[in-house]
Amino acid sequence: MSENSPFAALVPDRPLNAEFAASVEHTTAVVTAVTDEQLAAPTPCGDWNLAALVNHVIWGAEAGTRAGLRAPVPTDGSEDRDADRLTGDWRARYAESAAAAGDAWGKPDAWDGETSLVGGPMPAGGLGSLFLVDMVVHGWDVARAAGRAYTPDEDAVRAVHDWLATRSEVGRGFGAWGPEVPVPATAPLFARVLGLTGRDPHWGGARTP
Template sequence: MTEPLDPPSAVRAASDLAAGPLRSVPADLLTAPTPCRDHDVRALVDHLAWAALLSQRAATRTPLEHDWSRLTPAPFLDGVPVDEWAAAVPAELDTAADAWADPAAWEGETLMGTTPMPAGVVGPLLLAEFAVHGWDLARAVDAPYDVPPALGEAVLAAVAPLAAMGRDGGWYGPEVPVPADAPAFDRALGLTGRDPGWRC
């Protein structure tokens, strides 16, 4: 039986895992497709950048005001050449994991951008963002991505309660059937509308 990860360790594991493919993004693949609908590699890197920043702010109860209809990169990428964006994101993921290492980050209510939400919901939601979008990127650039079983269980536990709402809200695609005895991370991918066997 897989020993479960405590929440701060799960965030750390997800951020470390997602950092791997970010260090493997060549400039000639920035426009390559990914398993994440409507996102090429460049857009996915920027999405992970915003997720890292959103996670940092949520852990520290700091609002993040942004007009999400505007296609502007995360502030720490301002002035950075696009082909260097991916290399700049792992440090921000690391900062997010450090912020969630504080037990107080998991208590009470926090902010998802500017929306109040329970910290115990936001933390898992954002670690799932890191792990799932890291997988998207790894598939797109053909980078290794080995999800430890305990992290897979944490991602599945985060995704499962929100999957129906995610599909209704357009964050997730239609559920992809995955065998019930498949690894937990594969089942989480299926719930988010991803085919675990996707290849570019």
């Protein structure tokens, strides 16, 4: 991939393998606690209800594992973002896939070279960073929609914030998240992460993250 590609700018300054591995349990705890009755609830993610959000989160764990392992992109439609993944014991399937993603991206060498999602190869470090942001931030999205507490890993929050501080506009340019929501510089670090990814930290209640 050309160094002039916008994706090249997403490669972090160092592998974020430890932060990725540490984030899995926090997001898994809130995703697997979602009840069937909560799936119609609104979320901080635009028009997505909780069912659509959880469906996306499961896709991220499955596609993230495959990309972290450098496995080929499937051609059978199983990695279609819009496929219905809320079937069978989807909570157990998510927990298994999230753990596998943590194992894959938890290895420093997973962040080197190239891997693929759709549309050809891209820098592994950039893709791993996007999956890490999704892991950390969507954990909050799910928790807020379901009315649950969520405390992400502090080191992961710091790493994600530092990464977003210089790369959020690049991600915004290809639709990874919406327009920045202004958040005071004195706000908690995770609140600033949420603002950089187009979220109002007060969504669903006055308390900050």
